[in-house]
Amino acid sequence: MFALLGIKTFPDFCGVAGLFVSVIGLIAVWKQAKQAKDAARAASDAARETRNDLNKFDAISTLSDIINTIEEVKTLQRDGVWDLTPTKYAHLKQSLITVRALAPGLSAQQKKDLLGTIQTCAGIEDEIETAIATETVPNDVPRFNRVLGKHALDVQSIVLHIRNQIGK
Amino acid sequence: MKDKEKIATIIQLLAAKTEKGEIRWDATEKAEVLQTSLANGTVRLFPRSIRREHPTQPGIEVPQRDLVVAIFNENAELIDEASDVELKDVMERPYYVLREMYSAARRQAKGVDKALDQILTELQK
Numbered sequence: 704m705f706a707l708l709g710i711k712t713f714p715d716f717c718g719v720a721g722l723f724v725s726v727i728g729l730i731a732v733w734k735q736a737k738q739a740k741d742a743a744r745a746a747s748d749a750a751r752e753t754r755n756d757l758n759k760f761d762a763i764s765t766l767s768d769i770i771n772t773i774e775e776v777k778t779l780q781r782d783g784v785w786d787l788t789p790t791k792y793a794h795l796k797q798s799l800i801t802v803r804a805l806a807p808g809l810s811a812q813q814k815k816d817l818l819g820t821i822q823t824c825a826g827i828e829d830e831i832e833t834a835i836a837t838e839t840v841p842n843d844v845p846r847f848n849r850v851l852g853k854h855a856l857d858v859q860s861i862v863l864h865i866r867n868q869i870g871k
Numbered sequence: 872m873k874d875k876e877k878i879a880t881i882i883q884l885l886a887a888k889t890e891k892g893e894i895r896w897d898a899t900e901k902a903e904v905l906q907t908s909l910a911n912g913t914v915r916l917f918p919r920s921i922r923r924e925h926p927t928q929p930g931i932e933v934p935q936r937d938l939v940v941a942i943f944n945e946n947a948e949l950i951d952e953a954s955d956v957e958l959k960d961v962m963e964r965p966y967y968v969l970r971e972m973y974s975a976a977r978r979q980a981k982g983v984d985k986a987l988d989q990i991l992t993e994l995q996k
């Protein structure tokens with residue numbers, strides 16, 4: 704074997720041995736670098752997942768706030784407290800537009816459901832603003848509340864969908 | 872393509888999808904207004920009562936019922952709207968198309984077909 708490697712003297716042996724040691728050292732360094740890179744990638748993935756989960760928690764919080772506001776609006780409308788409702792609808796629309804744009808993992812149908820809710824809120828807001836301006840009262844409150852209740856259920860199903868996505 | 876021609880094309884596509892049951896129409900805050908949400912906007916379909924001059928008796932106004940399509944962007948702002956009367960120049964039989972679509976959309980929004988199918992299925996057991 705020594706003949707095959709051209710080793711005839713001790714210095715030749717030392718040279719070949721040194722080469723082997725260098726190669727083994729290089730492999731060890733490469734392995735360590737790869738492990739470090741894998742660890743960095745795992746940490747980056749974990750950070751991304753955490754950020755994603757935080758966005759989901761944020762979306763759930765906003766959607767829950769939307770459901771609560773819808774229930775508040777229904778009560779205000781039932782009691783005929785019209786002056787307070789336009790602000791509530793403006794808040795609802797802003798929250799719905801934001802959550803529709805930013806909530807992670809929404810399906811196309813869920814985005815359409817949120818768009819439908821935005822449109823209904825805008826429609827009711829118009830009706831109320833017109834009624835306030837003409838000093839009248841919107842005439843179909845049960846219908847307003849029934850439609851809002853249906854939208855609240857749509858939003859609730861989106862909350863459940865996002866909650867099931869946490870940690871995945 | 873002019874705006875009214877675009878709306879006419881949208882109506883024809885919506886009518887075809889409504890007939891096939893490929894889009895969902897929903898009830899709204901107004902009894903006669905129906906809406907369907909698309910990826911980036913909402914379409915509302917509703918009748919509008921209007922008084923117009925009688926075609927053969929000038930000076931006499933008669934009540935008429937138009938069917939209107941209104942298109943909103945994703946912030947619920949009105950982009951454009953057109954009634955069947957305004958679409959006569961760019962579309963064949965607009966009132967008929969809109970009336971058929973409105974009728975199908977109304978049945979769907981009220982869940983008429985679904986409810987009847989469920990009752991039929993139960994009774995046929």
